[in-house]
Amino acid sequence: MTGETVAFDIEKGIAWVRFNRPDKRNCMNPALNRRMMEVLDELEFRDDVGVLVLSGEGSAWSAGMDLKEYFRETEAKGLGAIRKAQSEAYGWWRRLRWYGKPTIAMVNGWCFGGGYGPLFACDLAFAADEAQFALSEINWGILPGGGATKVVADLLSMRDAMYHALTGELIDGRKAAAWKLVNESLPLADLKVRVTEVATILLKKNPIALKATKDAIRRVAEMTYDNAEDYLVRAQEAANSHDNEGRKEGIRQFIDEKSYKPGLAAYDK
Ligand code: ACO
Numbered sequence: 001m002t003g004e005t006v007a008f009d010i011e012k013g014i015a016w017v018r019f020n021r022p023d024k025r026n027c028m029n030p031a032l033n034r035r036m037m038e039v040l041d042e043l044e045f046r047d048d049v050g051v052l053v054l055s056g057e058g059s060a061w062s063a064g065m066d067l068k069e070y071f072r073e074t075e076a077k078g079l080g081a082i083r084k085a086q087s088e089a090y091g092w093w094r095r096l097r098w099y100g101k102p103t104i105a106m107v108n109g110w111c112f113g114g115g116y117g118p119l120f121a122c123d124l125a126f127a128a129d130e131a132q133f134a135l136s137e138i139n140w141g142i143l144p145g146g147g148a149t150k151v152v153a154d155l156l157s158m159r160d161a162m163y164h165a166l167t168g169e170l171i172d173g174r175k176a177a178a179w180k181l182v183n184e185s186l187p188l189a190d191l192k193v194r195v196t197e198v199a200t201i202l203l204k205k206n207p208i209a210l211k212a213t214k215d216a217i218r219r220v221a222e223m224t225y226d227n228a229e230d231y232l233v234r235a236q237e238a239a240n241s242h243d244n245e246g247r248k249e250g251i252r253q254f255i256d257e258k259s260y261k262p263g264l265a266a267y268d269k
Contacts, residue, residue, distance in 0.1 A: 005032035006039050007057060013050040013203045014196070015043045015101075022058025025110055029069035033088040040092060044100045050207065051199040052099065054122055055106040061131065064113030065089070065146070089114065089146065096121035097218065102202045102210050106195045107131045107173065107182060113148055120151040123214050125181070126195050127173035128188035133181065138168040154221075155181055204266045206246040212239040 007020040017039060019026035043049050056062055065071060074085045096103060096118060105122035111133045119125055127133075135152065137144045144152070144165055152161040160179050164171070173185030186194055202210060212235050219235075220228040240247065250267040253259045260267055 004035065005029070006035045008039055008043070010043075010046075010048055013048065014199045015046075015049045015052045017043070017052060017054050019054075019056040019060070019062050022056070022060065024066065025060035025063035026056040026058070027060075027063040027066040027070075028089060028114055029066035030074065030085050030088055031069075032066075033070075033085070033092060037088070037092040037095060040095050040099065050101060050203045052101050052103045053106050053195055053199060054096075054103065054118060055108050058109070060110040061105070061107040062112070062115035062118070063110050064115050064136070067140070070114075086146070089117070093117040093121045093147065098215065100211055101207070102199075102214060104195055104199060105182070106191060107133075107176075108188065108191060112136050113144060114146050116144070116148040116151040117146055119181075120147070120155070123217075124183050124198065126191060126198070127176050127182040127185045128191050129173045129185050130188050131173040131176070131185070132170045133172075133176050134168055134170045135165045136168045138166060152181075155179075204269065206250065206266075206269070208239050208242050208246065212236065 005020055006017065008015055008017040010016070017036075019028075019032065021027065021029070021032060040052075043052060070085055070089070074081045097120070099121075102124070103122040105119050105125040107119070107125060107127035109128065109131055111119060111127075111131060113134075113136055116135070135144045135148055137148070143149065149165060152164055155161075156164065156179050163169075164179075171179070171181075173182065176182045177185040184194070216232060216235055219231060223231060246267075246269065249269075250262065253267045254262055
């Protein structure tokens, strides 16, 4: 199915969602931001979607915010329009950070500035060696806003974050992986195969446990050990109350049936 600014297909449990403004290097204008929220809404609770992958059509993943439509034209309309455009962009990134299904950024090409918001929002990220990343804000005279500074401060070392933000220099997928901005980088020709492999691993896991786990990783990062311990007890008990028969089945197949070992693989759903 194709919208004007966002395209998606669903195949074997994976929703392949794509920024779809290749002529504009998939930079995010208000129309794309609005459409992406609709697409996320539409896909989140579908039974035929277990994992969402976000990539870009053409040579870019996303060239960040649309400097013409998101900045210049919006600013010309005044503060109300600026705040609305920000809330539309930040809104879908936030939605993606706490998405009901696991999410993977498949970074096929250019990734700039505002693109770091959705990059961080995805639970996992795989990049092409050939992809190019930069916080280019400094090159046109602003600080990396919209969360981009927070993303590099959280993911990179202080020295790498500072260098990246102050120089605006490009790094390729390999360096992005070395800096832990993404999980892995591999040749573009192999990228989709690897992402499909990882998505297929996730599709075999208990979906309630996946959602509880991904939220827990993000939440406990900001907690003391004691608070984390308490949160995790409550989160597991909340997950148990979600009609989560799978958990009991997981124990049954190991203890009674002896058909698998949880240390080595997932139970048969
Ligand atoms: N905002 C608005 N238009 C853009 C953007 C953008 N972020 N990125 C690309 N485009 C447009 C270009 O203006 C051009 O439009 P046109 O065909 O109407 O002239 C079209 O997309 C293609 O871009 P080219 O520059 O011709 O493509 P090329 O492949 O040579 O270069 C590159 C790609 C390096 C991504 C270049 O387009 C670029 O530098 N884009 C801006 C990247 C950037 O700094 N983004 C902002 C980050 S800061 C933030 O997001 C807050």
